[in-house]
Amino acid sequence: MPAHTLSRRSFGAALLGVAGLAVAGGCSTGSAGSPGAAAAGEGLFDDGVVHDIGLAFERADYDAMIDAYLNDQDKSWIEATATIDGSTFERVGLRLKGNSSLRGLTRSGSTASTGEQGGGGPGGSVSAENPQDLPWLVRLDKFVEGQEFGGYTEFVVRSNNSESALNEAVALELLGLAGLATQGSVSTRLSVNGGGAVLRLIVENPGDKWDADRFGSAGILYKAESGGDYSYRGDDAGSYDGVFDQETDTDNPNLAPLAAFLKFINESDDAAFSAELGKHLDVPAFATYLAFQELVKNSDDIDGPGNNSYLRYTTGKDQFTVVAWDHNLAFGGMGGGNRGGGGPGQAPGGQAPKGQVASGQAAKTRGGGPGGRSNILVTRFTANETFKASYEKALTDLRASLYASGKAAEVLRVRAAVLTAGAGDLVSADTVAGESDAIKAFFTA
Structure with a gap:
């Protein structure tokens, strides 16, 4: 496994007045935040660091998108500004992504008309009042042809039952070690419209680039x-x-x-x-x-x-x-x-x-x-x-090669260390340790 450089990235001024960012089309490279933050373009799916992502959009566009989903299950696109590790992208495509994770979507007491009872599906119950917690598909080139970050044009912001999302991150890495096509994943501090940052896992979206790479x-x-x-x-x-x-x-x-x-x-x-x-x-x-x-x-x-x-x-x-x-x-x-x-x-x-x-x-x-x-x-x-x-x-064979060999335990240790070093303000060390122990128990079950 390659050595990882552990660093913490401050999102600080990444949004720089989210409502007034004015880089017409394309991308501008700005400060990457705190000392030790990697330069923009170093790698969106470098899992050795906690990345910074900020999203900004018009509230009216967002409300219309939520209404479309609540009324007809339509996942319509809106335009947003995205700031990724200090690089700003205008006219980015943003839409809801998920099925079971959106079954409990509510706004002001209304529940999505999915035919399900309220309370959410396996992904949990989410509120439109907290867009930082929603599952998202982000496409940099949806409205601006050729717009990309380090070769990537899209990614998915995932939902998870746990605070650390270590279960999915570890599973995806083990999937690759099993010799199967997997999706890269990284931990990020996500902020929406200048609000407080939350810890979210982003993963590659299977599409043309992913398919060609795999x-x-x-x-x-x-x-x-x-x-x-x-x-x-x-x-x-x-x-x-x-x-x-x-x-x-x-x-x-x-x-x-x-x-x-x-x-x-x-x-x-x-x-x-x-x-x-x-x-x-x-x-x-x-x-x-x-x-x-x-x-x-x-x-x-x-x-x-x-x-x-x-x-x-x-x-x-x-x-x-x-x-x-x-x-x-x-x-x-x-x-x-x-x-x-x-x-x-x-x-x-x-x-x-x-x-x-x-x-x-x-x-x-x-x-x-x-x-x-x-x-x-x-x-x-x-x-x-x-x-x-x-x-x-x-x-x-997999139990031997992934669990008995210690590979799974090492993957878990490294991913947990990244969170402890780079996201201590978003998830406590005790939580990371507790969720790691819960995952580790499956390695010997």
Whole structure:
């Protein structure tokens, strides 16, 4: 693991009169804040430091965006000014990002019309009165072509049940060590419209740059939407509206490979599924994916309530890979409120004590067990003795390579040290230690 330089960055004057920033289009580089802060462009996803991000927008635009979501679940874009590690960007695109994390969105006592009861989904309950706590998608080039920071044009501000978000940060780093496509993540001090800073985790958004960096070959990335499933709905692309979204090469929509894959996993007989799945899917990677989700106790995965996954089609192989997404409930993090504090019987940060499952979280065992399975690909994969055996071997191998080896403990130690050194004013050392201990308990469970 590369050595990390631990430093704390002051956000101080980063907004410099948020309502009056006047750099027309493009980007201006200003002071990076306190001594020891890295120069702008050193790396948005350098996880050895706590980064500074400030967002500023017109309240009327924000209110209209919230109304659109509360009324119709529409996630509309607004323009904002973003200051990232001292560099200022005008006309940045900003919209809500998430599904379960927004189910409890309220404003002045109103609850989002999601069909859910109030109180929030697995991501917690959030209020429009606290925009610094909301899940966001930030696109630097949404309204200004070519606008970027160190090669990146977009990132996601994540929700988490814990105060430190260590559970997701550690899970994402371990995902990469498991040999699977992951998203970079960094801790940030986020401020909105000049308000007080809060600690938030930002992650890469799977898109064209991410896809090229991770796969390096021609293909198409599809995102499974929370309201959909993996059923075959015919060959008409319109049948998959709200079910799957094409996330890369969007100027050339093509759902034909996706429809063919869904037809196979739904309509092939058991013999064909067993014999031919490897032609359609990277089977070893999928076995590792399932084993990893079990290892980090993330039930909000491909067959969880949020349908959280991407499908990556590799053109040259005519084959799909399941890509992991959304690990804010890793290490038993189901339950509690949006910004920390677990429910009864939970360890700090909403984590479950060793040997227990967090409140509201049903235990899930691959191949059928409490909690069951809902995704057709997972159901058929784990019902097949050969594929199930590959999953069980992957689980054993990952437990040895990530947990028994001490790699997971070292990843956790380093990420916690960054917070202790760089965000002590936002999260106490005791909280970081307590949430670290809760995560660490899973390494030997």
